[in-house]
Amino acid sequence: MIHTRNLPFVTTLGIFVIAYALCVLQFPNMMSTRVIGNLLTDNAFLGIAAVGMTFVILSGGIDLSIGSVIAFTSVFVAVMVGSLGVHPLVAFAAVLVISTLFGSLMGAMIRYLGIPPFVVTLAGMFLARGAAYLISTESVPISHEMIDAIQGFYFRVPGGGRLTALAILMLLVFIVGAFVAARTRFGANVYAIGGSQQSAELMGVPVGSTTVGIYALSGFLSGLAGIAYTLYTSSGYSLATVGVELDAIAAVVIGGTLLTGGVGLVAGTFIGILIQGLIQTYIVFDGTLSSWWTKIVIGILLFVFIVLQRGIIWYSNRRLAEGRLKEI
Amino acid sequence: MxxxxxxxxxxxxxxxxxxxxxxxxxxxxxxxxxxxxxxxxxxxxxxxxxxxxxxxxxxxxxxxxxxxxxxxxxxxxxxxxxxxxxxxxxxxxxxxxxxxxxxxxxxxxxxxxxxxxxxxxxxxxxxxxxxxxxxxxxxxxxxxxxxxxxxxxxxxxxxxxxxxxxxxxxxxxxxxxxxxxxxxxxxxxxxxxxxxxxxxxxxxxxxxxxxxxxxxxxxxxxxxxxxxxxxxxxxxxxxxGRELQHITREHQAQEETIASTAEAPIRFSGYGKRGSVAPFDLDIRPGEVVGVAGLLGSGRTETAFLLFGIDRADSGTATVDNQQITLSSPEAAIASGFGFCPEERKTDGIIGDFSVADNIALAVQARQGWAKPISSREKASLAESFIKSLDIRPADANRQMKFLSGGNQQKAILARWLATGPRLLILDEPTRGIDIGAHAEILKMIEKLCADGMSLVVISSELEELTAIAHRVIVLSDRKHIAQLKGDQVTADNIMQAIAAPARTEAA
The missing domain is CATH 3.40.50.300 (P-loop containing nucleotide triphosphate hydrolases)
Structure with missing residues (x-):
């Protein structure tokens, strides 16, 4: 029997399979590994960031700074490598340290100053975006043999598809993220805090360090997503990735994670990313549709999922009430 | 050790x-x-x-x-x-x-x-x-x-x-x-x-x-x-916190004037809610103070919630002037002329950031519907008259409610309900956490209100307070109305005896 807890995930999976089948019926070429490979590559940076967002939302919080941190990271790396001639690995390491510290700081403010995550990360969003402008307002091209090598790297998959380094990185992040969520104490603590921070505290969960850890993780993954974005576009631009945090939230929610926290799966977010990618690919195949249809479909899906989640909560409450009556 | x-x-x-x-x-x-x-x-x-x-x-x-x-x-x-x-x-x-x-x-x-x-x-x-x-x-x-x-x-x-x-x-x-x-x-x-x-x-x-x-x-x-x-x-x-002793009731035989035979205009019969309060009968006459006694958790506040429509009863009927009414919400209760001052004054009663005048006008406004706002002049005169008659201090209608002392907040909440001219006012622990002076004033006010013909239901854990003001006391235990004391029976000793009487049906 399907667990009520996993019902949103199963629904998302079902919707994805049906939608994909419908797409393939209309455009048989969408079945090819080439399309799938591109879909993964195109959404790699979003997927990486969405894993961090999954943890944040599972804990009952929100992180609005993601898009800005990605932009900051890409400009930072581009300037370091492109203009200053620093080795890419050094630039990557430096920017990951910065973004992780930035996330920890936001987590600490949320926990120890008691400021709502919405407000703290909104401030973080402006701060990171501003810092990106400060470094450069121009689009900075980047070229380095190592970066070229990473960009050129791929596995050939049967059917002509390419599994690129970016796609592999995203898949790794999802696999590790799923393990951390399901099989570590940190993961269990995230779910516990999302269920009820007060109860979690009374049960001895280290709420403080966990909260800081959650936003540090989100910061780290935003930085990693920024690196992926830099590799993807071969440049850094401070005006890029505006609103990516909202796409990430959408992927998480469509993936079946409750916006109120405590319930959801990292794997669900992966499906959420695939659904978004699928819509974009369909629009490309169709050729006549405006790309804004992506937003419209995402909007409709979000509504459907929020209503679905309410419905499930209502249903399980009712079942519980009935169960009680039977016991008596 | x-x-x-x-x-x-x-x-x-x-x-x-x-x-x-x-x-x-x-x-x-x-x-x-x-x-x-x-x-x-x-x-x-x-x-x-x-x-x-x-x-x-x-x-x-x-x-x-x-x-x-x-x-x-x-x-x-x-x-x-x-x-x-x-x-x-x-x-x-x-x-x-x-x-x-x-x-x-x-x-x-x-x-x-x-x-x-x-x-x-x-x-x-x-x-x-x-x-x-x-x-x-x-x-x-x-x-x-x-x-x-x-x-x-x-x-x-x-x-x-x-x-x-x-x-x-x-x-x-x-x-x-x-x-x-x-x-x-x-x-x-x-x-x-x-x-x-x-x-x-x-x-x-x-x-x-x-x-x-x-x-x-x-x-x-x-x-x-x-x-x-x-x-x-x-x-x-x-x-x-009381020794067992006989205190003769100072309260005069005022209850005789309330003809107990007269038909009560407000009646609840078989009123109750599963898991909250067992069904009870309650008649309330004009000018009568009905006290509700019982230990914490005995169903006192739950009774008030039922009477005021905050919780919906699942059994029994309520009638006002022989007309059956449905208390499905506080709004419905207000429409029937009920008022309620809750126990948790700070969380359920006042709106701390509103002025005294706004807090007082709240129930009147609710009663006449939000579509017809009270003019600021009306509000000011309403506030002024109650500040004067209830002696709310400081006498500043524009002061934010949270800056008033507990006793004065309580008076302002009373004023809010009095402004609607209710026929039944339910007070849950009206004197908790307020100083002695305000305490006496509120008790005096309760007496005056019932002399004016208003009915009151007063819930209190202070037995002295109940015996001083109530004409009748309902005693609750384990979420049941277990006894009713009238007239001379209303003594602290009797209330305690009633609470102590074990509910034999479920003695373990």
Missing amino acids: SDTNSLLEARGIGKAFLGITALDSVDFTLERGEIHALLGENGAGKSTLIKILTGVYSRDHGTMHLDGAEVTPSSVAEAQDLGIGTVYQEVNLLENLTVAENLFLGRQPRRFGLIDRREMRRRSKALLERYGLDIDVDALLSSYSVAVRQLVAIARAVDLSGKVLVLDEPTASLDAHEVEMLFAVLRRLRQEGLGIIIITHFLNQVYAVADRVTVLRNGRLVGTRKLAELPRLELISMML
Whole structure:
């Protein structure tokens, strides 16, 4: 029997399979590994960031700074490598340290100053975006043999598809993220805090360090997503990735994670990313549709999922009430 | 520490919040293998004491010894490690996790650094079997009844701590059968040598399960006694802080003027709600003050919620002037001319950031509908007249409500309802937390209001207060209306006797 807890995930999976089948019926070429490979590559940076967002939302919080941190990271790396001639690995390491510290700081403010995550990360969003402008307002091209090598790297998959380094990185992040969520104490603590921070505290969960850890993780993954974005576009631009945090939230929610926290799966977010990618690919195949249809479909899906989640909560409450009556 | 059997010993525990003393030099001793009830009315300091024992608060004064060694737990986790586990009434476990995850949160068995789910499941099963629970430990906690959750919480706490188990109102939402199940578990744990502290409002349950009782009142220790040697009446007088003595009623025979034979215009019959208050009959006549007495948790506030339509009754009828009415919401109750001043003034009554005038005008506004706003001139004159007649200080209608003292806030809430000209006003603990002067004024006002023909229902845990103002007193116990005292019967002694009379039908 399907667990009520996993019902949103199963629904998302079902919707994805049906939608994909419908797409393939209309455009048989969408079945090819080439399309799938591109879909993964195109959404790699979003997927990486969405894993961090999954943890944040599972804990009952929100992180609005993601898009800005990605932009900051890409400009930072581009300037370091492109203009200053620093080795890419050094630039990557430096920017990951910065973004992780930035996330920890936001987590600490949320926990120890008691400021709502919405407000703290909104401030973080402006701060990171501003810092990106400060470094450069121009689009900075980047070229380095190592970066070229990473960009050129791929596995050939049967059917002509390419599994690129970016796609592999995203898949790794999802696999590790799923393990951390399901099989570590940190993961269990995230779910516990999302269920009820007060109860979690009374049960001895280290709420403080966990909260800081959650936003540090989100910061780290935003930085990693920024690196992926830099590799993807071969440049850094401070005006890029505006609103990516909202796409990430959408992927998480469509993936079946409750916006109120405590319930959801990292794997669900992966499906959420695939659904978004699928819509974009369909629009490309169709050729006549405006790309804004992506937003419209995402909007409709979000509504459907929020209503679905309410419905499930209502249903399980009712079942519980009935169960009680039977016991008596 | 001369007593070798003592498990947890607290001496001279003191705690103050913002200069207000919550606990004053309280001694408490828990022995090995005993169930110890902790009793007291609201504000007695029970929860403060528990929170100090379990590491939520730090104490200002006093010492604590566990197994003869001095301890100072500074967090729940530390208290748990020391051996003191707590099960709270509502917030105890996480409904979004499975039973097994709840049992092992923070101490999951691991293999190669990852949580070993199979081992966790196996251990959870084994643990719950000892409590006679055979349930699917992979199901969400939210899919089980409150009783099962309570047992899971106890299993976790005992497994985690193992010396002292603190239960904060464990039976509040359980039915009789579930309570018996819980008590069976507690008795078994007692045999295993655990010390159990139980907080409850149900005296029957205290006598059914506990060995000793400690009573607190106003942050002070009243006493610790063996229950086998403590008559119920004496326990109640310990809780209410009154000696048994005959006080002749100063109240004049005013009730004679209220012809008790006259048909009451406001009648409730068979009125009740499952799980809240057992069905009761209540007639209220004009100019009458009906007092409601009972211990905390006996159903006093629940009765008020039913009368005012905050909770919907599921049995019985309400009639006003022989017209049957449906109290489906506070709005409906206001339309029938009812008013209600809640017990939790700060959270349920006032809007602190609004001015005094706005707070007073609120109910009038609600009554005439939000589409027709009261003009600011009307509001000002309304506020002014009540500030004058009730002597609200400072006499500044534009001051924000939160800056007023408790007594003046209470008067402003009264003014809010009086402005609507209600025929029935329900007051839940109208004099709690206000100074003596305001206390007397509010009592005087109640008398004046009923002289003007208004009906009042006054809920209070101060027996003196009730006997001074009420013409009739309804006594509640264990969520039932168990007695009604009239005229000369209304004495503090009689009320206590009535509360003490055990509900024989469910004596355990």
